[in-house]
Each structure stands twice: as structure tokens, then as C-alpha cells.
Amino acid sequence: MRKLDFKPKFKAELSNIEIEGIERIVDNYSYNYGDIPDTDAMGFAYTSSSSYGMYNVTNYVEFEDDEEGVLLEVSHFAITENDMLIMVAHDKEDNAVYFEIEPSEFN
Numbered sequence: 771m772r773k774l775d776f777k778p779k780f781k782a783e784l785s786n787i788e789i790e791g792i793e794r795i796v797d798n799y800s801y802n803y804g805d806i807p808d809t810d811a812m813g814f815a816y817t818s819s820s821s822y823g824m825y826n827v828t829n830y831v832e833f834e835d836d837e838e839g840v841l842l843e844v845s846h847f848a849i850t851e852n853d854m855l856i857m858v859a860h861d862k863e864d865n866a867v868y869f870e871i872e873p874s875e876f877n
Contacts, residue, residue, distance in 0.1 A: 771805065771857070771875065773837055774868040778850040780822030789816055792825050792847050795855060795876050803875070806833055806844065806857070817846075824848045824858075833859050835867060842867055 784792075793809045800808040813828035824846040831844040842859035845866070849855055857869045 771799075771803075772870045772872055773835065774856070774870055776868075777866075778854065778856055778868060780824070780848045780850055780856070782822055783818055784816065784823040784825065784849060788849055789825060792849075792855065795871060796847070799871055799875055807831060812844075814847075822848055833857070833869075835859075
């Protein structure tokens with residue numbers, strides 16, 4: 771998982787295929803790396819705002835930012851306009867932090 775140093779541009783809506791893909795990728799990533807829980811523990815719910823479509827995490831899930839050494843709360847997953855899968859997390863001050871789940875981690 772790669773931390774981004776920019777705010778990505780997200781797709782306005784997610785298709786059913788993209789939502790299913792997010793679930794499978796999260797489950798595979800959880801199984802292979804253990805940094806985040808699987809789909810069941812996330813408790814996903816799809817939402818589309820005026821900004822973009824997102825797959826919200828309804829349960830409290832923490833993720834450790836190795837660079838900063840802090841715990842972040844995972845908020846949601848979204849797909850960028852150029853098809854990057856992004857996990858969005860928030861710090862204690864509610865600042866968004868973006869992580870790309872890279873294609874090599876989809877296995």
C-alpha cells in the first residue's frame with residue numbers, strides 16, 4: 771500500500787462490478803498482508819456524494835501509517851478517474867490520508 775502525497779480525483783459513481791472488485795481486493799489484501807480486516811469486519815455501505823462515489827466502512831477500523839507511526843481510522847474506499855483503488859483514512863484532526871492499493875497487491 772502506497773501513501774499518496776496528493777488528493778486524487780475520484781469517479782462520481784461506482785458500478786456494481788467496481789464495488790464487487792473492491793470487496794474481493796480488500797479480502798485478498800487482508801488475507802495476504804493483514805494490515806486491514808476483511809470485508810465482513812469492514813461493514814461496507816455504498817454512498818455517492820456530490821463529490822464522488824465511495825464504499826464506506828461502517829465499522830471502526832484502524833490502520834497504522836508506518837511513515838508517521840500513528841493510527842488512522844479507515845473511512846472508505848474509492849476509485850480514481852484513472853482507475854486507482856484508494857483507501858481513505860482520517861487522523862485525529864479528521865485530515866484525510868490517501869493510500870493506493872497497488873495492482874501488484876491484488877493477488
